[in-house]
Amino acid sequence: MVKNRPKEGVVAKRLNHREYKDNFCDLHPPLSWQEALNETSNCLFCFEAPCQTACPTNIDIAMFIRQISTNNTLGAAKTIFDRNIFGAMCARVCPVEILCEQACVRLEAVGRAVKIGALQRFACDIAIEENVQFYKREKDSGKKVAIIGAGPAGLSCAHRLALFGHQVEIFEAKNKPGGLNEYGIAAYKTTDNFAQKEIDYILSIGNISINYNQILGRDFTLTKLKENYDAIFLAIGLSRTNNLHIEGEEAQGVVDAIDFIADLRQANDFSEIPIGKDVVVIGGGMSAIDAAIQAKLLGAQNVTICYRRGAEKMGASEYEQNLALSKGVIIKHYYAPRKIKTKNGKVVEVEFDIVTEKNGELIKTGEKISLKADQIFKAIGQKLNTENLSGIKLKSGRILVDEEMRTSEKMIFAGGDCIFGGEDLTVTAAANGRDAAIAINKQLNAGGNNG
Amino acid sequence: MANLRSEFIGIKSPNPFWLASAPPTDKAYNVERAFRAGWGGVVWKTLGEDGPPIVNVNGPRYGAIFTSERKLIGMNNIELITDRPLQLNLQEIKQVKKNWPDRAVVVSLMVPCEEEAWKAILPLVEETGADGIELNFGCPHGMSERGMGSAVGQVPEYIEMVTRWCKANSRLPVIVKLTPNITDIRYPARAAKRGGADAVSLINTINSITSVDIDNFAPEPTIDGKGTHGGYCGPAVKPIALNMVAEIARDEQTKYLPISAIGGIATWRDALEFMLLGAGNVQVCTAAMTYGFKIVEEMITGLENWMDKKGFKNIDEFISKAIGNVTDWQLLNLNYVTKARINQDLCISCGRCFIACEDSSHQAIMKEKNNKRHFEIIESECVGCNLCVNVCPIENCIEMVPLKAGMIDERTGEKISDKYANWTTHPNNPASG
Numbered sequence: 001m002v003k004n005r006p007k008e009g010v011v012a013k014r015l016n017h018r019e020y021k022d023n024f025c026d027l028h029p030p031l032s033w034q035e036a037l038n039e040t041s042n043c044l045f046c047f048e049a050p051c052q053t054a055c056p057t058n059i060d061i062a063m064f065i066r067q068i069s070t071n072n073t074l075g076a077a078k079t080i081f082d083r084n085i086f087g088a089m090c091a092r093v094c095p096v097e098i099l100c101e102q103a104c105v106r107l108e109a110v111g112r113a114v115k116i117g118a119l120q121r122f123a124c125d126i127a128i129e130e131n132v133q134f135y136k137r138e139k140d141s142g143k144k145v146a147i148i149g150a151g152p153a154g155l156s157c158a159h160r161l162a163l164f165g166h167q168v169e170i171f172e173a174k175n176k177p178g179g180l181n182e183y184g185i186a187a188y189k190t191t192d193n194f195a196q197k198e199i200d201y202i203l204s205i206g207n208i209s210i211n212y213n214q215i216l217g218r219d220f221t222l223t224k225l226k227e228n229y230d231a232i233f234l235a236i237g238l239s240r241t242n243n244l245h246i247e248g249e250e251a252q253g254v255v256d257a258i259d260f261i262a263d264l265r266q267a268n269d270f271s272e273i274p275i276g277k278d279v280v281v282i283g284g285g286m287s288a289i290d291a292a293i294q295a296k297l298l299g300a301q302n303v304t305i306c307y308r309r310g311a312e313k314m315g316a317s318e319y320e321q322n323l324a325l326s327k328g329v330i331i332k333h334y335y336a337p338r339k340i341k342t343k344n345g346k347v348v349e350v351e352f353d354i355v356t357e358k359n360g361e362l363i364k365t366g367e368k369i370s371l372k373a374d375q376i377f378k379a380i381g382q383k384l385n386t387e388n389l390s391g392i393k394l395k396s397g398r399i400l401v402d403e404e405m406r407t408s409e410k411m412i413f414a415g416g417d418c419i420f421g422g423e424d425l426t427v428t429a430a431a432n433g434r435d436a437a438i439a440i441n442k443q444l445n446a447g448g449n450n451g
Numbered sequence: 452m453a454n455l456r457s458e459f460i461g462i463k464s465p466n467p468f469w470l471a472s473a474p475p476t477d478k479a480y481n482v483e484r485a486f487r488a489g490w491g492g493v494v495w496k497t498l499g500e501d502g503p504p505i506v507n508v509n510g511p512r513y514g515a516i517f518t519s520e521r522k523l524i525g526m527n528n529i530e531l532i533t534d535r536p537l538q539l540n541l542q543e544i545k546q547v548k549k550n551w552p553d554r555a556v557v558v559s560l561m562v563p564c565e566e567e568a569w570k571a572i573l574p575l576v577e578e579t580g581a582d583g584i585e586l587n588f589g590c591p592h593g594m595s596e597r598g599m600g601s602a603v604g605q606v607p608e609y610i611e612m613v614t615r616w617c618k619a620n621s622r623l624p625v626i627v628k629l630t631p632n633i634t635d636i637r638y639p640a641r642a643a644k645r646g647g648a649d650a651v652s653l654i655n656t657i658n659s660i661t662s663v664d665i666d667n668f669a670p671e672p673t674i675d676g677k678g679t680h681g682g683y684c685g686p687a688v689k690p691i692a693l694n695m696v697a698e699i700a701r702d703e704q705t706k707y708l709p710i711s712a713i714g715g716i717a718t719w720r721d722a723l724e725f726m727l728l729g730a731g732n733v734q735v736c737t738a739a740m741t742y743g744f745k746i747v748e749e750m751i752t753g754l755e756n757w758m759d760k761k762g763f764k765n766i767d768e769f770i771s772k773a774i775g776n777v778t779d780w781q782l783l784n785l786n787y788v789t790k791a792r793i794n795q796d797l798c799i800s801c802g803r804c805f806i807a808c809e810d811s812s813h814q815a816i817m818k819e820k821n822n823k824r825h826f827e828i829i830e831s832e833c834v835g836c837n838l839c840v841n842v843c844p845i846e847n848c849i850e851m852v853p854l855k856a857g858m859i860d861e862r863t864g865e866k867i868s869d870k871y872a873n874w875t876t877h878p879n880n881p882a883s884g
Contacts, residue, residue, distance in 0.1 A: 037519055037521070041519035046800075046802050047803060047805050047806035048818070048824075049802075050800065
């Protein structure tokens with residue numbers, strides 16, 4: 001059968017219904033009970049297991065795997081949630097290949113790590129599916145905490161604060177909770193509206209209310225919150241994107257990768273999403289990979305990731321890079337964007353300087369190369385909107401916190417991507433939220449207040 | 452080139468691997484398949500006296516325990532002796548022996564503890580051309596409630612008596628199959644010898660309940676809500692069987708009594724271990740029930756390769772080779788001092804050795820060095836117990852290294868002696884001279 005020539009330009013419906021369905025199914029299908037049981041037998045139940053140390057939320061992995069192996073799956077889920085209430089989402093999106101699974105001693109022993117992520121998902125999903133609630137709120141403390149942002153950091157903090165008996169009120173800029181779990185993760189990593197199901201499960205603890213469409217500075221201020229709440233947790237993420245600062249950037253067809261990723265996650269029907277025939281993704285992080293793979297899955301013919309440094313400098317893990325390559329994405333290194341050429345206001349081509357790296361500095365070789373493009377995704381990082389933070393101390397453009405997640409203001413805490421040293425990982429955000437809640441609780445119990 | 456030919460109490464077979472009396476040897480169809488697969492012999496599933504056929508339960512008759520990969524490591528059964536008519540079995544035995552003259556065909560028997568009953572069945576078996584008989588004094592379930600099987604095997608006087616009847620009423624070699632459900636295996640073995648047995652075979656299955664159904668509160672296998680004890684077998688019972696075989700092989704009264712070993716044998720190596728402890732041949736059941744008859748191919752080539760490597764031409768050259776080294780605790784050399792040594796190149800830092808040692812009383816392994824995860828033996832604490840070796844997931848990563856004479860044992864501060872010294876002469880022993 002001869003396939004029709006792909007249409008030029010940015011168009012929807014490049015594929016048939018079945019192709020969309022196949023392309024956007026779960027990247028790693030869940031384990032069956034038998035698969036999970038067999039996999040547990042690979043775990044050695046290490047002493048002070050290195051996988052646990054490697055987990056930003058410090059989940060007792062050896063214990064939960066042992067619990068699965070004894071058919072105590074709910075016990076396993078609780079072991080996970082005790083440290084990370086977002087265990088189910090982290091099981092799906094964590095770069096386990098650079099965290100727990102990289103630390104697995106079996107990697108050295110037999111060249112293959114225990115499938116920790118898959119086992120974690122197995123246990124968490126059962127608890128969420130059956131809506132088994134492990135936690136009860138302590139008695140009402142009479143204290144109120146405001147949280148800005150209903151992403152993983154904000155909700156993780158909210159859950160634990162509610163557990164401690166505090167009243168939590170969340171201010172969320174969007175009209176849905178979840179933050180990057182809802183908007184920033186590739187569709188094939190979390191299917192079937194799972195992010196919302198998980199949040200419903202987490203919010204079942206009670207005493208957490210969420211105000212949607214509330215933007216800091218527009219609808220409320222930190223000063224006002226300080227008057228009305230006993231503590232504040234900032235989990236505002238990075239709401240601004242970086243620009244290329246090159247000619248043609250404003251052309252039609254140049255899009256922020258994170259917007260594209262968010263649109264895909266919010267889509268009811270992938271066939272309605274228009275995609276170019278020749279797509280260029282600029283950047284080297286996880287968003288670049290997520291955008292590139294999904295462009296390919298939507299039927300783009302040529303998808304090229306162009307990164308200005310080498311493979312080892314890419315923010316995306318080797319696993320993610322290989323995943324992109326396996327889907328037919330081309331990755332070009334040492335391509336620094338120079339200008340975007342347009343025709344009738346639309347992108348037609350992007351030109352790069354070929355560069356080399358010397359002592360961290362990028363040096364133009366003088367060589368140039370052009371790639372045909374009808375759509376360009378910019379994935380060159382996001383930054384903190386530093387307005388309206390009423391003088392909280394920053395470092396390198398992000399919020400500075402101490403080891404208890406406290407900002408320069410005693411009753412204001414922060415966590416997730418917005419803090420200095422934040423790792424752009426759901427799991428780190430979950431850890432930050434949890435730790436901030438513990439610190440806030442300690443402080444509230446100590447009788448701390450705005451003074 | 453190794454030759455596996457076996458002659459056990461005059462019964463010849465092309466290799467020492469027989470199938471034990473059990474479901475796989477219940478009829479000609481199976482036995483023919485087994486011989487085609489390469490088995491050296493079979494012990495036909497136990498025949499009972501002529502009369503209405505045996506009745507088995509119609510619900511589950513096997514229970515099992517598994518590893519988490521669902522590898523079967525132990526099985527129990529409540530199946531009785533053959534439930535097929537005696538005449539049919541006898542006809543088939545005769546035909547099979549005719550078809551396979553080079554293979555061993557031994558017939559297992561269990562009839563009531565009366566001489567007349569044995570007198571009646573023995574000539575019928577002899578007439579089939581079978582090579583020998585095995586007296587089933589072992590089955591611990593069902594038949595034992597009727598005064599047969601292990602009910603006989605648990606009373607040495609009965610063993611002796613029935614063995615004598617069989618020797619008196621048949622020219623066939625007699626193997627007495629022993630039950631392990633006793634306190635000291637040497638007593639029934641000695642009784643068999645006194646009765647004139649040509650050999651003993653052991654172990655029969657061990658009384659057991661494999662598991663309990665935690666929803667229905669009943670033992671498994673469960674038949675209409677109830678369960679009963681059954682005979683336990685499979686890889687899990689091998690260590691028990693090895694010891695019992697060795698006990699008989701080194702007992703003054705029974706040391707020359709031929710032994711056909713049974714109990715958890717699944718590989719060439721299992722078979723070899725039993726033979727090194729004095730077994731003339733081995734019988735296999737659970738492994739064949741788990742994986743089918745084909746496993747014998749691995750057993751044959753595995754043993755041949757080992758023999759070639761070691762330079763053994765015939766199996767008689769290594770049978771009993773380890774029995775001289777089975778001794779009593781009081782005769783073990785107390786001047787032999789070992790220390791564990793962790794091969795750092797092989798160590799994967801799982802820390803299992805550390806926590807085993809830490810929580811099992813010796814605290815002889817360190818868990819870090821220069822603030823880094825690192826596992827190493829503290830020789831001044833190591834008693835040489837071998838636990839770390841046993842829990843280590845990597846083969847040969849931890850070794851027990853004997854200290855040479857003249858070296859100082861850092862734990863005791865004493866010099867290693869090159870002299871042998873045991874408990875019988877130890878100064879702390881009140882009985883020592």
